[in-house]
Amino acid sequence: MVSKKNISITVNGEAKEAEVEPRMLLAHFLRDVVGLTGTHIGCDTTNCGACTVIMDGKAVKSCTILAVQANGRKILTIEGLSKGREKLHPVQQSFVDKHGLQCGYCTSGMILTSYWLLKNRKNVTEEEIRAAISGNLCRCTGYDNIVESIKDASKKMEEEGDPIEEHPEIKVRA
Amino acid sequence: MNPPTFEYFAPTGIDEVIDILAKYPGEAKILAGGQSIIPLLKSRISSIPYLVSLSEVKGLSYIDEGSEGVRIGAMTIDSDLENSDLVKKRFPILHDATEQLADPLVRNVGTIGGNLSHADPANDLPAVMIALGARFTLRGKGGSREVEAKDFFLDTFTTALEPEEVLTEINIPFWGKKSGGAYVKFKKNTWNFSVAAVAVQLELDGNRCRKAHIATTSVSPKSGRMEKAEKALIGAELNDHAISKAAAEVATSSEPVSDSYGPEEYKREILRRITREAINKALSRAGGN
Ligand SMILES: Cc1cc2nc3c(=O)[nH]c(=O)nc-3n(C[C@H](O)[C@H](O)[C@H](O)COP(=O)(O)OP(=O)(O)OC[C@H]3O[C@@H](n4cnc5c(N)ncnc54)[C@H](O)[C@@H]3O)c2cc1C
Ligand code: FES
Ligand code: FES
Numbered sequence: 001m002v003s004k005k006n007i008s009i010t011v012n013g014e015a016k017e018a019e020v021e022p023r024m025l026l027a028h029f030l031r032d033v034v035g036l037t038g039t040h041i042g043c044d045t046t047n048c049g050a051c052t053v054i055m056d057g058k059a060v061k062s063c064t065i066l067a068v069q070a071n072g073r074k075i076l077t078i079e080g081l082s083k084g085r086e087k088l089h090p091v092q093q094s095f096v097d098k099h100g101l102q103c104g105y106c107t108s109g110m111i112l113t114s115y116w117l118l119k120n121r122k123n124v125t126e127e128e129i130r131a132a133i134s135g136n137l138c139r140c141t142g143y144d145n146i147v148e149s150i151k152d153a154s155k156k157m158e159e160e161g162d163p164i165e166e167h168p169e170i171k172v173r174a
Numbered sequence: 175m176n177p178p179t180f181e182y183f184a185p186t187g188i189d190e191v192i193d194i195l196a197k198y199p200g201e202a203k204i205l206a207g208g209q210s211i212i213p214l215l216k217s218r219i220s221s222i223p224y225l226v227s228l229s230e231v232k233g234l235s236y237i238d239e240g241s242e243g244v245r246i247g248a249m250t251i252d253s254d255l256e257n258s259d260l261v262k263k264r265f266p267i268l269h270d271a272t273e274q275l276a277d278p279l280v281r282n283v284g285t286i287g288g289n290l291s292h293a294d295p296a297n298d299l300p301a302v303m304i305a306l307g308a309r310f311t312l313r314g315k316g317g318s319r320e321v322e323a324k325d326f327f328l329d330t331f332t333t334a335l336e337p338e339e340v341l342t343e344i345n346i347p348f349w350g351k352k353s354g355g356a357y358v359k360f361k362k363n364t365w366n367f368s369v370a371a372v373a374v375q376l377e378l379d380g381n382r383c384r385k386a387h388i389a390t391t392s393v394s395p396k397s398g399r400m401e402k403a404e405k406a407l408i409g410a411e412l413n414d415h416a417i418s419k420a421a422a423e424v425a426t427s428s429e430p431v432s433d434s435y436g437p438e439e440y441k442r443e444i445l446r447r448i449t450r451e452a453i454n455k456a457l458s459r460a461g462g463n
Contacts (some may be wrong), residue, residue: 002179022182022225023215044175046213049279058253058282064212065283068182069205069229113279134364135277 007071011036012080013169022068027051029067030077038078038108042137049136052109053077057172059116061135076164076172078108081115083170085163090156091115091149100149102140110136114150119162119172124154177215184227188234188313188340191226196315196338198224204340205229206249206288209280228287234342237261243347248287248340256281265306265346266459267355267375271298274357277364287341290326293333293396296367300327300397301389302357303344305373311343318342327396350384353377354459358452359391360444362435368392369435370444372424374452376407378460383407388420388449393430393441400424403449412457421449 008017011034018033030039030053042050044063051063054076081089091111094100101107110133117124117132124132129150130143138146164170183194195202202224205211214220228234234249237258244264246255255261256272275281275289275298289299290310303310303323310321314336326334335341349355355375361368371391377384386407388400403423410416430441 002181005182021179023177023179025176028176044216046209046280049277052279059279060282061279064209064216064280066182066205066208066212068184069208069227071184132278135279 005068005071007068009067009070009072010074012075012077012083013167020067022066024067025063026053026055026065026067026070026075027062029070030062030075033067036077036079040105040108042105047135047137048106049109049113049133050106052112052136054112054116054172057116057119059113074172076112076170078112080170081111081164084167087163089115089163090160091118091153094153094156095146095149098149098152099145100141101146106136106138106140110138110146114153117150118154118157122154122158124150126151175216175218177212178218178221180215180222181224182227183224184230186230186232188231188342191228191231191340192313192315192338194224194226195340199337202226202337204288204291206291207251207284208288209276209284210288210292210294228340234287239264243345246286246344246346248342248344249285250287252276252281252284252286252289253278255286264348265355267305267357267373267456268302268346270357271302271359271371271373274298274359274361286344290344291333291335291341293327293329293331295330295394295396296392298357298359298368298371298391301371301373301391303346304389304397304399305355305357305375305387306346306349307375307387308347309345310341311345312336312339313342314339320345324399327398330395332396349375350377352379352460352462353385354456354461356452356455356459358448358455360448366435370428370430370441370448372445372449372452374449374456376412376453376456376460376462378412378457378462381411381462383410383412383416386420388424390424390428390445392435393428393445395429400427402427407453412453412462417450417453420453421446424449 040050042048205227236247308323359371403420406420425442425446
């Protein structure tokens, strides 16, 4: 018998504790244990980025991280971006305004990678945007509207700031 | 898919890590970033009964400048190397490689120690470390020993690491004043490994080449020095003739195989082209022209 492990992961500002098998993937922990299904599983082979979340301030692929590896760390999922507020997060709003999604399967990962980029870089160039999302695949949009959405989000975040800053328990260091 | 079951350990001390590795020789493996080992487990290509994580061991992630070189902790993630001003300034060849390695999300987790220890001939950092003449610190039961990068890679997925040893540090020596390097990688899209890549590090003496290290990625069972190509450069003036000769040597002495990345002949042609490009880039960074 393989011994289970007790872990505690801060998800969108709330501590989530569970006893898990060491082989459980972070994506499954978020979806099946915590019940947040906004984190998608696409390829399950570390290629598509549908499962992207932010861990301790860095965008990562949650299908390729064990839940036990995330023990004691802070995770931000798509649900955390506008948690506790009426309005969407500026990055989410930009994807709506600029038609940055069609089927939406890639969108939560795409938005979190964009958020991570924009927390790290001011005045992003198109080249930086395309490089940053190179690990996130979209089968619908052809990417151009995603790039436009991220440019727009960059402006919105400059003007409106990042509402997550108002919720220190959710804030991640980018 | 879930990986097969395994026991998981996350000790806080390096000696405990080594103790666990020694207790289950050959059955226990290190978990660093997991960006190679987790996909392998998920695909059920391998099963590993005991995984020992290095992530709770403090003090394995750093990039420190000393008087003779730069020391890098094995758990330093690729994106920290990519964003390091020190790396950009002293070893642009390593910046070239890390900014093109996998994708930004994998680079946020994958470590230099894992990239080297995995010894996949398609991994980018082995060739870069061989070209730079790096030395690795391996720590085991009886203490630490140093191994040169060129002697570390024994075969595909096989290194000089003993089952109970951990790679703890990578030590890159400074090269002379007029030196420079470049890594040129040819790949079709971000999420694929390269068709071929070449690492070149040069040192000049006036307008002649004093020292040259060349190594390749993806075109041999393991990364190693391309000594014939290096000979074509050493002592020579680095004009078009010498550069073409070295590029031809790299193309003929590599061992590419035909696969889904392309036929053998195509890979040799790519090698010829990217070697020329890498030498020219290294030369201009060395202040040659
Ligand atoms: C989609 C995708 C694309 C990729 N593309 C590239 C690419 O273009 N170029 C490239 O170079 N790599 C690429 N990789 C591989 C990636 O760089 C891995 O991160 C790297 O090969 C392993 O590093 P890790 O820290 O994740 O190691 P892990 O996966 O944790 O470990 C890998 C192996 O090394 C051993 N190990 C790890 N650390 C140590 C240590 N300190 N001492 C002893 N043994 C150790 C482990 O036991 C294991 O056998 C890609 C990976 C993916 C998923
Ligand atoms: S589901 Fe994780 S990268 Fe595709
Ligand atoms: S919107 Fe459908 S995959 Fe991106």
